[in-house]
Amino acid sequence: MAQKLYILRSYRVLCLVxxxxxxxxxxxxxxxKVYHPYVQPLERELELRSSIERDSAxxxxxxxxxxxxxxxxxxxxxxxxxxxxGQQQQDNSLRLQAFELEALWQLTEQGEYWAxxxxxxxxxxxxxxxxxxxxxxLLIEKEWGRWTGTANLHAIYxxxxxxxxxxxxxxxxxxxxxxxxxxxxxxxxxxxxxTLGLGPVxxxxxxxxxxxxxxxxxxxxxxxxxDTADQTYRLLLExxx
Amino acid sequence: MRILMRAALIVLLWLAGIRGxxxxxxxxxxxxRNHLFFPEVLxxxxxxxxKLLVRNxxxxxxxxxxxxxxxxxxxxxxRNAVIFIGPLLPGEYPFFGEFHPETALGTVIAE
Numbered sequence: 001m002a003q004k005l006y007i008l009r010s011y012r013v014l015c016l017v018x019x020x021x022x023x024x025x026x027x028x029x030x031x032x033k034v035y036h037p038y039v040q041p042l043e044r045e046l047e048l049r050s051s052i053e054r055d056s057a058x059x060x061x062x063x064x065x066x067x068x069x070x071x072x073x074x075x076x077x078x079x080x081x082x083x084x085x086g087q088q089q090q091d092n093s094l095r096l097q098a099f100e101l102e103a104l105w106q107l108t109e110q111g112e113y114w115a116x117x118x119x120x121x122x123x124x125x126x127x128x129x130x131x132x133x134x135x136x137x138l139l140i141e142k143e144w145g146r147w148t149g150t151a152n153l154h155a156i157y158x159x160x161x162x163x164x165x166x167x168x169x170x171x172x173x174x175x176x177x178x179x180x181x182x183x184x185x186x187x188x189x190x191x192x193x194x195t196l197g198l199g200p201v202x203x204x205x206x207x208x209x210x211x212x213x214x215x216x217x218x219x220x221x222x223x224x225x226x227d228t229a230d231q232t233y234r235l236l237l238e239x240x241x
Numbered sequence: 242m243r244i245l246m247r248a249a250l251i252v253l254l255w256l257a258g259i260r261g262x263x264x265x266x267x268x269x270x271x272x273x274r275n276h277l278f279f280p281e282v283l284x285x286x287x288x289x290x291x292k293l294l295v296r297n298x299x300x301x302x303x304x305x306x307x308x309x310x311x312x313x314x315x316x317x318x319x320r321n322a323v324i325f326i327g328p329l330l331p332g333e334y335p336f337f338g339e340f341h342p343e344t345a346l347g348t349v350i351a352e
Contacts, residue, residue, distance in 0.1 A: 109325055110312060111325030
């Protein structure tokens with residue numbers, strides 16, 4: 001009975017989140033990563049993240065963006081990370097395009113409330129243009145036995161001399177099945193003004209001993225409207241130590 | 242602005258739903274001494290969310306880790322931590338200390 005109540009309540013909230021997303025007005029692609037609202041003290045990580053967009057309607061065959069980051073927890077509830085962001089150029093060279101700082105704030109203990117809550121703050125600065133972007137996101141995660149649902153609700157403000165100041169919102173969601181530590185299949189949905197994508201993702205963790213582990217994600221997000229790239233392949237490797 | 246108001250409404254509804262879940266979770270105690278968990282076997286009620294109070298008596302940190310319970314939590318040396326687990330289906334759920342996986346081992350039994 002209690003399980004049924006949880007499922008009913010979960011369905012109700014999922015409907016509310018989808019209602020909210022229907023009015024999301026994000027600019028550009030928002031297919032990137034789904035964040036989880038947890039911080040572990042004493043944790044450090046190196047992260048490599050890439051996304052490759054392929055779209056038959058565009059002249060450029062594909063767009064490749066890479067992020068290289070280092071992060072560490074500051075205490076029990078805050079985790080900070082800095083990124084270098086590079087984009088592949090037409091001559092196939094990789095050029096540093098932007099810098100990003102990110103802070104994740106765990107608001108509740110895992111399992112303490114009906115859902116787990118966190119906040120994410122990001123500040124991105126273009127390297128050679130006067131363009132900046134500040135983003136904050138509400139991170140929500142809920143588990144139902146071996147299933148885990150995660151939603152990231154982003155509010156984004158772009159500003160600078162070389163861009164029209166603009167407020168945007170975006171949504172990223174993930175439904176994951178905790179099959180085993182090294183292999184967890186998932187489905188991800190991304191929604192923004194110029195993005196509507198859905199696709200399969202697999203994630204996993206390999207324990208390396210001495211508190212070291214390798215976390216990975218790989219996915220293919222398919223565009224569901226004409227504005228979104230036909231396929232966006234995303235890869236992530238995190239070495240935690 | 243309309244979107245923000247909707248977001249605020251969702252948060253309020255969620256918090257309202259949370260209040261019922263907060264009421265009276267059974268509390269269990271777990272201690273870490275010399276890189277061992279005490280008790281090693283913890284019997285808890287099935288289908289119930291429980292609150293686990295963990296006291297680390299060692300001077301060094303330890304990490305409570307369990308894929309089966311979907312929990313990992315670092316407990317600093319000489320400190321306390323709270324871990325919420327469940328509701329669990331009847332069964333056995335192993336856990337270990339990631340800093341000392343050879344010795345710090347335990348099992349939660351939900352029945």
